[in-house]
Amino acid sequence: MPCPLLHVDMDAFYASVMIRDRPELQHVPVVVGGGHRGVVLSANYPARAYGIRSGMSGTEARRLCPGAITVPPDFSVLTPVSKAIMETFRTVTPVVEVTSLDEAFLDVRGAVRLFGPPEAIAERIRAQIRAEHGIACSVGIAASVSVAKLASRQAKPDGVRVIPPERFVAEVHPLDVGVLYGVGEATRRRLAKLGLVTVGDVATFSRDQLRQMLGRHLGGHLHALVWGQDRTELVPGGAGVFGFGEGEPEGSMGAQHTLAVDVRDRAALRRELLRLTARVVARVRGASRRGRTVTVTVRFTDFTTVQRSRTLPEPTDVTQEVYAAAVPLLDGLLDERGPRPVAVRLVGVRVEGLRHLRPGDGRQLVLGERDPGWSDADRAVDRATDRFGHAAVRRASLL
DNA sequence: TCTGGGGTCCTAGGACCC
DNA sequence: TCTGGGGTCCTAGGACCC
Numbered sequence: 001m002p003c004p005l006l007h008v009d010m011d012a013f014y015a016s017v018m019i020r021d022r023p024e025l026q027h028v029p030v031v032v033g034g035g036h037r038g039v040v041l042s043a044n045y046p047a048r049a050y051g052i053r054s055g056m057s058g059t060e061a062r063r064l065c066p067g068a069i070t071v072p073p074d075f076s077v078l079t080p081v082s083k084a085i086m087e088t089f090r091t092v093t094p095v096v097e098v099t100s101l102d103e104a105f106l107d108v109r110g111a112v113r114l115f116g117p118p119e120a121i122a123e124r125i126r127a128q129i130r131a132e133h134g135i136a137c138s139v140g141i142a143a144s145v146s147v148a149k150l151a152s153r154q155a156k157p158d159g160v161r162v163i164p165p166e167r168f169v170a171e172v173h174p175l176d177v178g179v180l181y182g183v184g185e186a187t188r189r190r191l192a193k194l195g196l197v198t199v200g201d202v203a204t205f206s207r208d209q210l211r212q213m214l215g216r217h218l219g220g221h222l223h224a225l226v227w228g229q230d231r232t233e234l235v236p237g238g239a240g241v242f243g244f245g246e247g248e249p250e251g252s253m254g255a256q257h258t259l260a261v262d263v264r265d266r267a268a269l270r271r272e273l274l275r276l277t278a279r280v281v282a283r284v285r286g287a288s289r290r291g292r293t294v295t296v297t298v299r300f301t302d303f304t305t306v307q308r309s310r311t312l313p314e315p316t317d318v319t320q321e322v323y324a325a326a327v328p329l330l331d332g333l334l335d336e337r338g339p340r341p342v343a344v345r346l347v348g349v350r351v352e353g354l355r356h357l358r359p360g361d362g363r364q365l366v367l368g369e370r371d372p373g374w375s376d377a378d379r380a381v382d383r384a385t386d387r388f389g390h391a392a393v394r395r396a397s398l399l
Numbered sequence: 400t401c402t403g404g405g406g407t408c409c410t411a412g413g414a415c416c417c
Numbered sequence: 418t419c420t421g422g423g424g425t426c427c428t429a430g431g432a433c434c435c
Contacts, residue, residue, distance in 0.1 A: 039403050041435095054435085057402050100405095100435045184433050217409060218432090249406065256404060293427085303402070309428060348404085 002164050003118055005232070006106040007140040007148035008089065008125060011157045013102035014042035014073050016135040017081050029068035034058025037258050041073055045157060081133060088128055092121060098238035103152075105145060107234050122160045146181035146230045147172070153179075168228040173200030180225045187222075190214070202226045248287040249354075254295070255280045256348025262301050264341040266334060272347045273330055274323055275398055281319040282382055284351055290315035291351035294322050296329040299346035300337070308333055315355055319381075320374040322351060 010016065014032040019025045029050060033041030040061050043052040050065035061068065082101040089096045092115065095107035108121050115121045122139040129137050136158040140151025143165050150172065155161035163171060172179075177199050178188045194213065196202050202210070203226040211219030224230045255276040263269055273296070284291055295309040308329040316322060326349050334342060384393040 033403075035403095037400070037403080041403080055402090057400085059401050062400090103435080182433070186432055215410080251407070254405075258403060295428095305430095307429065311427060346403090350406095 001109060001112065001118070002166075003141045003143050003162060004107055004109040005142055005145060005148045005234070006108055006118060006122055006125075007142075007145075007152040008104055008106060008122075008129075009138055009140075009152045009156070010085070010102040010129075011136045011138060012042050012044050012048075013082075013135070014078060015044040015047070016042075017078055017133075018071055018074075019044060020134040021077075025069060029065050031058075031061050031065075031068045031070045032073050034061050034070060035072060036260060043068075085129060085133055088132060089125065091128075092125060095234050095236050096238075097234040097236060104238070105148065105234050119160060119162060126158075126160070142228070144228055144230045144232050145234075146225055147228045149181045150179055163228075165228060169200075169203075172228065173198065173203060173226075175199050177202055177226075180222075181230075182221065182225060187214075187218070199226050248283075248289070251354060252291070252350055252352040253280055253283050253287070253289075253354065254348060254350030256297055256346055256350075258299075258346045259344070262343035262345050264343050266331070266341065269330060269334070269344055269347055270327060271398060273326055273349060274395065276347065276349045277323045277326055278319050278381075278395065280349055280351055281317060281322050281378070282385070284354065285317045285378065285382060287354075288357045289354045290317045290357055291322075291354045292316070293352040294325040294329065295350040295352060296326050296333065297346070297348035297350070298330065298333045298344055301343040301345055303345070305346070306333055306336075309352070311353070315353065317357070317378075318374045319378050322349070 015030050018032060019030060027046060029047035029052070030044045031040055031047050031052060032043070033039060035058055038058050040052060040054050040056050040058060042054055043061070047061075047065060047068050050068070052061045052064055052068065058070070062070075078101060086096060086098055086104060089104055089106055093106050093108050093111045095110070097105040099105065108115075108118055111121055112118070115124055118141045122141060126137055126139060129135065138152050138155040138158060139160045140148045140153070140155055141160065141162040142148040142151050147163050147168060151161045151163045175198060176188075177183050177191055177196065178185075180199065191197070191202060202222060205213070207220060207223040210223045213219060214222065221230075257272060257276060259272065263272075292315040293309055293311045295307055297305065297307045299305040310325050310329060312321070312325060330347070334344075381393050
């Protein structure tokens, strides 16, 4: 079968789900996200008519359409809808790679005998999603992941598009390289400086030439992309999607927060760091993992963003241990900017190098050192938040 | 009131070891 | 003593995705 891969992408997912439950908003501009210092997560088509796009700042969106209705995303609604949609996909094929709340790749090779050719499967899925969940989606069909992805974007809104291998050159080579999955702004600019603007421009160079121009990996990857020859096998479940796919992220978990106003006070920044650390490490424990590398991120008022990391001798799932590593990293970042307190816009913390906790894997105590009991305290906090919610349990230093 | 929050992967230099 | 290479770990930064 020439085109066994489907990329299914919900149309304006966050906005569509919200409007589904409030039909009176269907024909007025609706923006999800983009509150104070936030960016637009999703905009319905009436809002897009004003030029509003996801990713733009809320300020910009309000300037374009002051009358738009703005709502915050409600993940307690969005997540169950998303999971139900993924289950709908799995009634068609077990090979579903989930890449975010609102999109997935499907390998339908095993489904054609039952349901017909990929186009028919696509229409079947679209009808089912519309009937069961009341929202529209678009489907791209191709032989590889990046081409299917490109096709679904061209299919929007509410459509299906097939790009078979024999039509790839004619249909994709004239387009801007930026349409390729994996070519972002930075790579686009780099290519433009070399005089390469379209996919076809890049395709005039051999793999070796591209490697020489752009580096071994990027060059090789780009060469595959411009010939529509990237990955064809899916990873069922899909990794790295928060609380999603078959499970938790593999490599790292983190949390960051843009403060409501820029903050200079170091004690206040440390409190924010502790709040974020407690949240992240609770997730790490909840996933039965431990991490070894702690990374602190700070974004200053001028938007420069810096990170400092430290690798611990042993993996940990103890909030206090992660925090103890994180504080000097935060202090270091602030001190580097000079003796005067600098205004900070964002604070973040991430735990990397996650490993599964083996059952019965006790704490390693260094000889002569007493276990301070933080681990027991963490588990008590976890149990209490499970029962009473986050509002009920807070560290004394956060009160 | 310019510019979120959650991730993954790659690069590159230095340390350290063989 | 000098020269050299490869592998792994750690750190910092950056690109990319939704």
